[in-house]
Structures are given as C-alpha cells and as structure tokens.
Amino acid sequence: xxxxxxxxxxxxxxxxxxxxxxxxxxTGSAKEKPQEAVVxxxxxxxxxxxxxxxxxxxxxxxxxxxxxxxxxxxHQGEEVIIVRQSDILAIVE
Amino acid sequence: xxxxxxxxxxxxxxxxxxxxxxxxxxTGSAKEKPQEAVVxxxxxxxxxxxxxxxxxxxxxxxxxxxxxxxxxxxHQGEEVIIVRQSDILAIVE
Amino acid sequence: xxxxxxxxxxxxxxxxxxxxxxxxxxTGSAKEKPQEAVVxxxxxxxxxxxxxxxxxxxxxxxxxxxxxxxxxxxHQGEEVIIVRQSDILAIVE
Amino acid sequence: xxxxxxxxxxxxxxxxxxxxxxxxxxTGSAKEKPQEAVVxxxxxxxxxxxxxxxxxxxxxxxxxxxxxxxxxxxHQGEEVIIVRQSDILAIVE
Amino acid sequence: xxxxxxxxxxxxxxxxxxxxxxxxxxTGSAKEKPQEAVVxxxxxxxxxxxxxxxxxxxxxxxxxxxxxxxxxxxHQGEEVIIVRQSDILAIVE
Amino acid sequence: xxxxxxxxxxxxxxxxxxxxxxxxxxTGSAKEKPQEAVVxxxxxxxxxxxxxxxxxxxxxxxxxxxxxxxxxxxHQGEEVIIVRQSDILAIVE
Amino acid sequence: xxxxxxxxxxxxxxxxxxxxxxxxxxTGSAKEKPQEAVVxxxxxxxxxxxxxxxxxxxxxxxxxxxxxxxxxxxHQGEEVIIVRQSDILAIVE
Numbered sequence: 001x002x003x004x005x006x007x008x009x010x011x012x013x014x015x016x017x018x019x020x021x022x023x024x025x026x027t028g029s030a031k032e033k034p035q036e037a038v039v040x041x042x043x044x045x046x047x048x049x050x051x052x053x054x055x056x057x058x059x060x061x062x063x064x065x066x067x068x069x070x071x072x073x074x075h076q077g078e079e080v081i082i083v084r085q086s087d088i089l090a091i092v093e
Numbered sequence: 094x095x096x097x098x099x100x101x102x103x104x105x106x107x108x109x110x111x112x113x114x115x116x117x118x119x120t121g122s123a124k125e126k127p128q129e130a131v132v133x134x135x136x137x138x139x140x141x142x143x144x145x146x147x148x149x150x151x152x153x154x155x156x157x158x159x160x161x162x163x164x165x166x167x168h169q170g171e172e173v174i175i176v177r178q179s180d181i182l183a184i185v186e
Numbered sequence: 187x188x189x190x191x192x193x194x195x196x197x198x199x200x201x202x203x204x205x206x207x208x209x210x211x212x213t214g215s216a217k218e219k220p221q222e223a224v225v226x227x228x229x230x231x232x233x234x235x236x237x238x239x240x241x242x243x244x245x246x247x248x249x250x251x252x253x254x255x256x257x258x259x260x261h262q263g264e265e266v267i268i269v270r271q272s273d274i275l276a277i278v279e
Numbered sequence: 280x281x282x283x284x285x286x287x288x289x290x291x292x293x294x295x296x297x298x299x300x301x302x303x304x305x306t307g308s309a310k311e312k313p314q315e316a317v318v319x320x321x322x323x324x325x326x327x328x329x330x331x332x333x334x335x336x337x338x339x340x341x342x343x344x345x346x347x348x349x350x351x352x353x354h355q356g357e358e359v360i361i362v363r364q365s366d367i368l369a370i371v372e
Numbered sequence: 373x374x375x376x377x378x379x380x381x382x383x384x385x386x387x388x389x390x391x392x393x394x395x396x397x398x399t400g401s402a403k404e405k406p407q408e409a410v411v412x413x414x415x416x417x418x419x420x421x422x423x424x425x426x427x428x429x430x431x432x433x434x435x436x437x438x439x440x441x442x443x444x445x446x447h448q449g450e451e452v453i454i455v456r457q458s459d460i461l462a463i464v465e
Numbered sequence: 466x467x468x469x470x471x472x473x474x475x476x477x478x479x480x481x482x483x484x485x486x487x488x489x490x491x492t493g494s495a496k497e498k499p500q501e502a503v504v505x506x507x508x509x510x511x512x513x514x515x516x517x518x519x520x521x522x523x524x525x526x527x528x529x530x531x532x533x534x535x536x537x538x539x540h541q542g543e544e545v546i547i548v549r550q551s552d553i554l555a556i557v558e
Numbered sequence: 559x560x561x562x563x564x565x566x567x568x569x570x571x572x573x574x575x576x577x578x579x580x581x582x583x584x585t586g587s588a589k590e591k592p593q594e595a596v597v598x599x600x601x602x603x604x605x606x607x608x609x610x611x612x613x614x615x616x617x618x619x620x621x622x623x624x625x626x627x628x629x630x631x632x633h634q635g636e637e638v639i640i641v642r643q644s645d646i647l648a649i650v651e
Binding site for chain 7: 466467468469470471473475506508511512514515536538547
C-alpha cells in the first residue's frame with residue numbers, strides 16, 4: 001500500500017474506453033494535455049512550503065490532471081501516478 | 094459535469110460572430126492575445142499557494158482572458174478551457 | 187464596457203499631438219520606453235498574490251506606463267490596453 | 280553515525296530483489312524515476328527557510344523518493360543518500 | 373508635473389562638471405556604473421509587493437544610483453529618469 | 466580571528482587520512498560531492514532574509530557539507546571555508 | 559560624504575601589504591574570491607524587501623566580502639565600494 005506524504009495524491013489513469021464514457025476527449029493541440037484519472041490514495045495535506053493545504057479530493061474521485069505532472073510507478077502490477085493536489089485541475093462528476 | 098478546484102475557472106470561447114456583436118476585436122500584433130469567453134464553471138477559491146483567493150467571476154460572465162493561458166479539453170462534445178482566475182483580465186458587460 | 191479585475195487598469199494611448207502638448211517626449215535610447223496614456227477604467231484592487239493593492243489612479247488620469255506592459259485589445263472601434271497598476275510609473279499633471 | 284540537520288533524511292536504497300518483493304517496479308519512461316529506500320536517520324525538522332517542517336517519516340520506513348534528489352555518500356562501507364523530506368513522495372507499507 | 377507612483381523617484385542626472393565638484397568619479401571597470409543625480413520628485417511610498425516602503429530620499433537630495441536602472445523620459449525639454457528607491461545606493465552630502 | 470556574520474560557519478576540510486578513519490568515503494559519481502570538515506567558527510544566527518535561523522552546529526563538530534558551497538580563504542597559513550549553515554548536510558559522530 | 563541607504567555599507571579595499579599583515583591570503587582557485595576591506599560608512603538598516611535588517615558591522619571593522627559584490631566608485635580621490643551587508647561574509651579581528 002502506498003501512503004502519499006503531504007499534499008500528494010496517488011491516481012490511476014482511466015483507459016480510453018472509460019474516458020469516452022465520461023464524455024471527455026482531449027484536444028490534440030493543447031500544449032499541456034489534461035488526463036482523466038481516478039484517485040486511489042490521498043496524502044494528509046497540512047503545511048507544504050509554509051502554506052496550509054487542505055485536501056479537496058478523495059479516494060474514488062474522477063479527476064482531470066496535467067499529463068506531464070507527477071511520477072509514474074508500477075505498484076503490484078498496476079501503473080499509478082503520484083501528483084501534487086495542485087496538479088489536479090478539476091473533479092469530473 | 095466539471096467542478097474546477099481552487100481558483101480555477103472553466104470557460105467556453107465565444108465564436109467570431111459573438112465577438113463582433115460585443116464590439117471587441119483583437120489586434121494582430123499583440124504578443125499575448127486576449128480572447129473573449131463565457132464562464133461555465135467556477136472553482137471555490139480559498140487558499141492558493143498560501144494566499145486567499147476570492148472568486149470575482151460567476152457563471153455566465155463574458156470575460157477577456159489570455160490566449161495562451163489554461164488547458165483546453167473537450168467535454169460532452171464541447172471544447173472548454175480551464176484557467177486560473179488570475180488569467181482573466183476583465184469582465185465585459 | 188470593460189470592467190478590469192483585481193489591480194488591472196484599462197488605458198488609452200495618447201496620440202503624438204497630445205503628447206507634445208503635455209511636454210513629454212520619449213528618448214529614443216531608453217530600453218524600456220514609457221508611453222503616455224489616459225486611464226479609462228480601473229479595477230477594484232484588493233488582494234493580488236496575497237498583497238493588498240490600493241488603486242492610486244482614477245479614470246481620466248494622464249499616466250506614463252511601460253511600452254511593453256499589458257495586453258492590447260480593440261473595444262468598440264478604439265484600441266485600449268489592459269495593464270497592472272504596477273506597470274504605471276507616474277501620473278502627469 | 281550520521282545525524283542529518285534540519286529536514287534532511289538519510290536513506291539506504293533497496294536492492295532490486297527487495298524492490299520486487301514489495302511489488303513496486305519503476306516504469307522506464309518516467310522522467311523523474313522514483314526509487315525505493317529504507318530510512319536510516321531522520322533530522323529534527325524545525326524551521327527551514329522560515330517554514331516549520333514536521334518530520335513525517337521515521338527510521339525503518341520504506342519510502343519512495345526521486346532518483347535525482349539528494350547526495351550519495353559511503354558511510355562505514357555502506358552507500359547512503361541524504362535527501363530533504365520533501366523529496367520523499369510516499370511511504371510504502 | 374510628474375507625480376511618481378508607489379516607491380518611484382524622479383531624478384535628473386548631474387553633468388560632469390557638477391560631478392567633478394562633488395568629488396565623485398566613476399571607475400571605468402565597474403560592471404554596474406553608479407551615477408550621480410538630483411532628486412526632483414518622490415513617490416508616496418506605501419505597500420509595494422506587500423512590503424511597506426518608507427521614502428528615505430527627498431527633493432533636492434544628491435544621490436548615487438545604478439546606471440542601468442529606471443526609465444528615461446524627456447519632460448518639458450529636460451531629461452529625467454524614473455527609478456525605484458531601491459535603485460538608489462546612497463545620498464551624497 | 467574570523468567572526469562569521471549571520472548564519473555563516475567557518476569550517477576546515479578534513480584530510481583523506483582523517484576521512485578514512487571516520488569511515489566516510491565519497492562516491493565518484495555524485496553530482497554534488499559532500500565533504501567532511503570540522504567547524505572552527507560559528508556565526509550568531511538570527512534573522513536571515515526575514516527567517517530566524519538558530520545555529521545547530523558548534524565549534525569542533527565534524528560535518529558533511531556540499532563541495533561547491535561557500536568561499537575558500539587562507540587564514541594564518543591555514544585554508545578554511547565560509548559556508549552558510551544550510552550548506553551543512555549532517556553532523557558525523 | 560556618502561550616506562548609504564538601507565542595508566548598504568561603504569567599504570575601502572585593503573592593500574596587499576595590509577592583507578599580508580592580517581594573515582589572510584586568498585586562494586587562486588576560489589570561484590567567488592573574498593576580499594578584505596575596512597568599513598567606512600554604514601546604512602541605517604531597517605526594512606529591506608519586507609525583512610528587518612539590523613546592521614552588524616560598524617565603521618572601522620575589517621571585513622571579508624565577496625569580490626564581485628557591490629558597486630565601485632571613486633570618492634574624493636579614493637576608491638570605495640558600496641555593498642549590501644549580506645555580501646559581507648565575516649569580520650576579521
């Protein structure tokens with residue numbers, strides 16, 4: 001189990017079929033391509049660089065995040081990404 | 094539905110005909126070209142990098158924003174852009 | 187009507203004849219050329235990047251600003267520029 | 280014995296076999312490759328650049344950290360790395 | 373009349389003869405050449421980027437400033453320079 | 466005698482033989498090579514760039530520091546280095 | 559007379575003979591060469607970029623400073639240098 005520190009969030013990228021179902025398609029020309037993902041673990045927040053960060057996302061949220069943000073790792077056979085909450089643009093409902 | 098986080102705002106670019114009606118035409122030589130758009134969703138504001146941000150725009154506002162700001166996504170067949178409120182220059186009435 | 191947000195100011199550049207009348211001539215060798223303009227709209231000020239900004243200029247003020255600052259737009263047939271108040275160097279009386 | 284100052288943490292990289300057992304495999308294309316390590320010493324925290332830092336990791340924690348962070352040294356025949364706590368992405372349990 | 377905003381100061385460069393009289397000669401090899409000038413207008417100070425600035429120079433002060441600082445303008449036939457107070461190194465008495 | 470200002474620390478690099486005795490050997494590939502040294506003078510700390518700095522090292526401490534940090538001087542026939550305390554990674558005991 | 563503003567200090571470089579007497583010799587390979595000087599004028603300190611600066615050096619102090627810091631001027635036939643107090647590394651006694 002991965003327990004992210006501070007304002008970090010572990011997310012799992014949603015596959016194309018899932019993306020299609022949610023109705024979000026990324027435009028090809030966007031310099032910073034957002035991506036859809038589901039939240040699998042959320043750090044505790046708290047003070048990051050002296051600023052208090054409250055965590056606004058929770059496990060299970062479908063989110064849009066910046067493609068080039070974060071660090072990809074493979075955990076128990078599944079690829080996940082560790083991002084900062086500020087790299088998450090929006091929650092999709 | 095897209096719920097932007099923090100100080101982010103979801104906007105939909107106004108088409109040329111709409112732009113003409115509002116009387117704003119962008120000059121060709123401007124290095125940072127502003128664009129007209131309508132606000133479709135507004136984040137909750139709050140503390141961003143330790144600074145309190147109050148949201149000054151609301152859904153339906155016609156706004157000028159910097160062309161190169163934000164992230165374009167296609168949501169349910171419609172292109173929208175996610176920007177920070179500080180990328181919005183002015184409200185047009 | 188353009189309502190600038192935060193510490194932004196909408197200004198209209200003064201023509202050469204107007205500039206001559208006010209007695210200000212810009213020197214050619216200055217790296218950052220100032221320009222004379224008249225203020226046409228003033229944002230509400232308030233907190234910008236966590237710092238409180240009080241607006242010191244008002245509609246009708248003749249001001250000197252940095253040539254490369256701001257964003258030019260054409261509004262109802264007239265070119266205006268949206269700058270931050272901190273890009274305004276001085277008021278000319 | 281190495282006693283790290285401020286928000287620094289001394290970690291010992293886990294070998295491949297250990298990594299395999301924990302089920303984390305790093306993907307080849309990640310720009311900033313995380314690595315697994317075990318914490319061997321923890322600084323006292325306190326004020327760093329004016330911000331209060333509480334130490335969230337403890338000796339014995341298995342952690343993910345950014346490959347290019349920190350300074351490698353050889354201490355009593357064993358290679359260790361001195362990183363800042365903010366370079367630690369997550370605790371693995 | 374030019375009324376500088378915030379922490380800005382309007383200065384008039386002193387001619388060589390004047391410089392010689394005051395006994396200050398600039399060395400040729402200095403990377404950032406200071407210059408002697410006289411203060412002709414002083415902004416109100418106040419909060420600049422969130423920091424309170426008290427104005428320490430007054431009209432008539434002879435000052436040393438950094439050559440490459442500020443913006444040169446010609447006002448009613450006389451060249452003046454608009455600098456920030458922090459670009460003024462010292463007062464010469 | 467050298468009395469360092471603010472958060473500065475005067476250190477004397479330990480020779481190879483001393484380093485070997487303490488059991489620390491630097492790895493060749495490290496981009497920022499740490500070095501072992503002994504503290505010979507400690508500044509008073511206090512406010513540095515607005516942040517309060519308490520001095521954590523004392524005269525006689527054996528420390529690891531970053532090779533490229535600080536300024537080398539020769540004082541009474543002995544080479545010493547003036548670093549900021551934040552350039553000291555750890556105390557070795 | 560030169561009255562430095564804020565946290566600035568006017569210093570006069572010590573000649574080689576003086577340097578030799580004090581026992582400090584600069585090593586040739588140091589990237590940022592310190593220099594010995596004597597303090598001839600001290601600014602009032604106070605708030606600089608929002609941070610309170612107390613002046614720790616006084617007229618007559620022999621100090622080590624960074625060679626590339628500050629601005630050299632010739633005042634009444636004597637070369638002096640205007641530096642910020644933070645460019646002074648240590649007092650030599």
